[in-house]
Amino acid sequence: MNMPVKFEYFKNPKNRELSQADLDNLALELDAIKQEVLDDIGEKDAKYIRRVYSTIRYSSLAGRALLFAGWFPPAWVLGTGLLGFAKIMENMELGHNVMHGQYDWMNDPKFHGPSYEWDIVGTSDNWRQTHNYKHHTYTNIKGMDDDIGYGMVRLFPEQRWKPGYLLQPLYSIPFCLLFQWGVAIQNLEIGKLLYGRKTKAQAKEEWKPMQKKITKQLFKDYVFFPLIAGPAALPVFTGNLVANGIRNIWTFSIIFCGHFTKDVEVFPKSVLQNESRGHWYMRQIRGSSNLTGSEAFHILTGHLSHQIEHHLYPDVPARRYRKMAPKVQAVCEKYGLNYNNASLVKQYGSVIKRIVKYAFPFKK
Numbered sequence: 001m002n003m004p005v006k007f008e009y010f011k012n013p014k015n016r017e018l019s020q021a022d023l024d025n026l027a028l029e030l031d032a033i034k035q036e037v038l039d040d041i042g043e044k045d046a047k048y049i050r051r052v053y054s055t056i057r058y059s060s061l062a063g064r065a066l067l068f069a070g071w072f073p074p075a076w077v078l079g080t081g082l083l084g085f086a087k088i089m090e091n092m093e094l095g096h097n098v099m100h101g102q103y104d105w106m107n108d109p110k111f112h113g114p115s116y117e118w119d120i121v122g123t124s125d126n127w128r129q130t131h132n133y134k135h136h137t138y139t140n141i142k143g144m145d146d147d148i149g150y151g152m153v154r155l156f157p158e159q160r161w162k163p164g165y166l167l168q169p170l171y172s173i174p175f176c177l178l179f180q181w182g183v184a185i186q187n188l189e190i191g192k193l194l195y196g197r198k199t200k201a202q203a204k205e206e207w208k209p210m211q212k213k214i215t216k217q218l219f220k221d222y223v224f225f226p227l228i229a230g231p232a233a234l235p236v237f238t239g240n241l242v243a244n245g246i247r248n249i250w251t252f253s254i255i256f257c258g259h260f261t262k263d264v265e266v267f268p269k270s271v272l273q274n275e276s277r278g279h280w281y282m283r284q285i286r287g288s289s290n291l292t293g294s295e296a297f298h299i300l301t302g303h304l305s306h307q308i309e310h311h312l313y314p315d316v317p318a319r320r321y322r323k324m325a326p327k328v329q330a331v332c333e334k335y336g337l338n339y340n341n342a343s344l345v346k347q348y349g350s351v352i353k354r355i356v357k358y359a360f361p362f363k364k
Contacts, residue, residue: 012263015286016336023278029331030281034313037320045317046106052093053110060086063243064225070235080239084246090119091251092302093318099124100132102317121214122184130187136314140259140266140287146189147259148266150175150182154358155260155351158268161361168359179248184210250300253348254291258307261289262350263340284311285332289340290325291347298322308339 018026059082066079095118097103103111117124130146138144142158149155153172154165175182188206192198221240226233265286271279291297291305298305303318306325310318332339 012265012286012338014263014338018278018282018335018337020276020278022335023276023282025278026331026335027276027278027281029334030312030328031277033324033327033331034316037313037316037324041105041317041320045103045319046108048319049094049098049103049106049111049317052089056086056089056094059083059089063239064236067225067236067239068229068232070229070232070239076235076239080242080246083239083243087119087243087247088250088300091247092254092304093299094302095119095124096302096304097318099128100314102315119217120180120183121210121217122180122186123209123213125209126187127183132314136311138272139284139311140264141269141271141283142266143269146186149260150186152182153355155354156266157358157362157364158266159358161358165359169356172355176249176252177245179252180244184214253344254301254304256351257291257344257347258289258304258310259287260351260354261340261342261347262353263338264289281312282337284308285337285339287311289342289347291344292341293344295322297344305344308341 063079063082063084063086066075066082070076070079095116098111098116099113099118101113104113109115114128118127135145135147140148142148142156149159152175153168154161188203188210189198190203193200193203221244222237225240226237229236267283267287271283275283285308288307288311290308291301293301293305298321299319303321304310306318306321309321309324309328312328313321313324316324329339329341
């Protein structure tokens, strides 16, 4: 009999339980959407990412130049804004997407995923391990995907409650402001060290490349540029500080709204037993959420406003997600899967509700 496949987790009633035959057909249809795009990838995609690279470079140069005249308030505001914009674009539309291998086919060292190093205190090697591998392979599987609350925030009833979570509505604020630091230390798995599941020698070795990257980033933004600015050292220092803060708030907001909104689900490890391609696709859809907005908005998010499409097709150039989205949504509707899509305001509001609600020991 072609019975629905059952999972052991809190089910969202907006999703229909699918049989194995349904899941196999789901995989075929979603694979076809991807292949259609892969067959069309070429020079226009290369031109696009080169334009992104140039935009980041010139925006950063203009922003830093204006900060050298930062004693004049309009110059400081504009310079900080341009630098913040450049940092957002470098992280979201360039670094994140390049590190997923979306542009490896270009054979251009600037866009080579395995060797790209981005402009945050965390190393790209750590990100490729925690995000590209763990998160995208074990998406929202409790105990395997470290991105579920980043080990700091309880966002689902399936997470075991601890008294410390009572403070998460408060400490989520500095976590947002300093988000790059949370990303940086994630792969250190400090909890394993505290509970004796990792030796101090192991932790020390893992810390070395991060220490080198942190030193480089802090020196660049808070020593080198302020130093060469001379009399404008303080405006340059504060401009860099605020630009990094702008980038942190934006990336925190987009990432949390793509993973921790209402209707997003988490799963037990048991879902991995004999997981088919269709199962994996379904898990990506049920564990992600999208954001509506303009073309400029989607670009500023690195097209992670199409988090569902990104999780289905992480190695496809992200600029393609906007045109893929209606086809993916149609497939979801055909198979009775909730296509979680709403405005930034609505999705962010649901994230805040989760942060507050699950600070307390609610079970559902």
